[in-house]
Amino acid sequence: MAARIKMGMVGGGPGAFIGAIHRLAAGITGQIDLVAGAFSRNADASRAFGAELGLDPSRAYGSYEDMFAAEASKPEGERIQCVSVVTPNDSHAAVSCAALEHGFHVICDKPLAGHIEDGLKIADAVKKSGLLFGLTHTYTGYPLVIEARRRVANGELGAIRRVAVNYLQDWLSREEDTGASKQAAWRSDPSRSGESGAFGDIGTHAFNLVEFITGERITEVAAELRAVVAGRQIDDDGAAMFHLANGGSGLLAASQVCSGAVNGLEISVYGDKASLHWQQEQPNTLTLKARNAPDQVLKAGANVGYLSPEALAVCRTPGGHPEGYIEAFANLYAAFAGAVREFPSSTTVDGVADIEDGLNAMRFIRAAIRSSENASAWTPLAGIEPRT
Numbered sequence: 001m002a003a004r005i006k007m008g009m010v011g012g013g014p015g016a017f018i019g020a021i022h023r024l025a026a027g028i029t030g031q032i033d034l035v036a037g038a039f040s041r042n043a044d045a046s047r048a049f050g051a052e053l054g055l056d057p058s059r060a061y062g063s064y065e066d067m068f069a070a071e072a073s074k075p076e077g078e079r080i081q082c083v084s085v086v087t088p089n090d091s092h093a094a095v096s097c098a099a100l101e102h103g104f105h106v107i108c109d110k111p112l113a114g115h116i117e118d119g120l121k122i123a124d125a126v127k128k129s130g131l132l133f134g135l136t137h138t139y140t141g142y143p144l145v146i147e148a149r150r151r152v153a154n155g156e157l158g159a160i161r162r163v164a165v166n167y168l169q170d171w172l173s174r175e176e177d178t179g180a181s182k183q184a185a186w187r188s189d190p191s192r193s194g195e196s197g198a199f200g201d202i203g204t205h206a207f208n209l210v211e212f213i214t215g216e217r218i219t220e221v222a223a224e225l226r227a228v229v230a231g232r233q234i235d236d237d238g239a240a241m242f243h244l245a246n247g248g249s250g251l252l253a254a255s256q257v258c259s260g261a262v263n264g265l266e267i268s269v270y271g272d273k274a275s276l277h278w279q280q281e282q283p284n285t286l287t288l289k290a291r292n293a294p295d296q297v298l299k300a301g302a303n304v305g306y307l308s309p310e311a312l313a314v315c316r317t318p319g320g321h322p323e324g325y326i327e328a329f330a331n332l333y334a335a336f337a338g339a340v341r342e343f344p345s346s347t348t349v350d351g352v353a354d355i356e357d358g359l360n361a362m363r364f365i366r367a368a369i370r371s372s373e374n375a376s377a378w379t380p381l382a383g384i385e386p387r388t
Contacts, residue, residue: 008080011087013039025329093118112358114194135353141328144286147311157271163250168261197234203254223368
């Protein structure tokens, strides 16, 4: 049996939603042990939460700086090998760069950072360290999203002509929602979320899903971003037309103020031969359509013979036994753990968003903001420069 990977975590303490998801996902893999953590900006709360999780008290740290220094001083077989970063966007750069500088691989919650300037700092640290860096764009871990990517790559859809992707929610649709939870408060605060709200939080998921499935980069956007709810300083709603590198076009909408929409992520990809359609709220079904032909409805399942080897490899249950959000997260963590184990003979993590994917998402955010500020003018992602 392969040795289990020793992981530390920064963030994800009391009251945090996403930290528990990451811990569950890492545990499901059977390949990762959480052995250390700095879970809160409050040192006492961090240590208490680590004890609550059952960590060795000496490895429940008061700060990430203390954790990285102490862990780096341990013998190689005892120290953490990678760090899961599940903090708000404003600290992704500081935590990730420090982890990489101390010799630890990093798997970070999306988006890469709150601003492209901080994203470029992480990119520089990744380059200097030569270590692994991955982003948890959850939805690329679903088996049928992987199947969709494989079908496009195999030419089954033909040349991609149009993509339509929506990510619609309603959890910030009312004025009182802004302060209803820790998650709502920091996501609505530009000092912590960054220069974008909905487009940074969920728009980057939609953006990443387009690039992951089509295998093409988005090259330019014409966008409108707005704050619908009174008092919001950053967007809670927006839409963008976009162009793909090989000539296709698309529409992307991301909103957190659409009443009745719970987690409405859906994508349709249209080629000159056929199209495919996937909805996150029905993640175990992928529909293929073609002119003058019956629809094909594909189902996920470890015993489903018509799926590609790549999709079958991440199916955990037989057909008819649905898999979902946490399992998709776990697939990303399993891939990352495998790459850590093989490092340095391999320096990539197949199927997990890397630093370039993250930077392109940051360019998308900045380009969308600039376009919106300029009457929705077409704005290229290439050449997006940091603010001086």
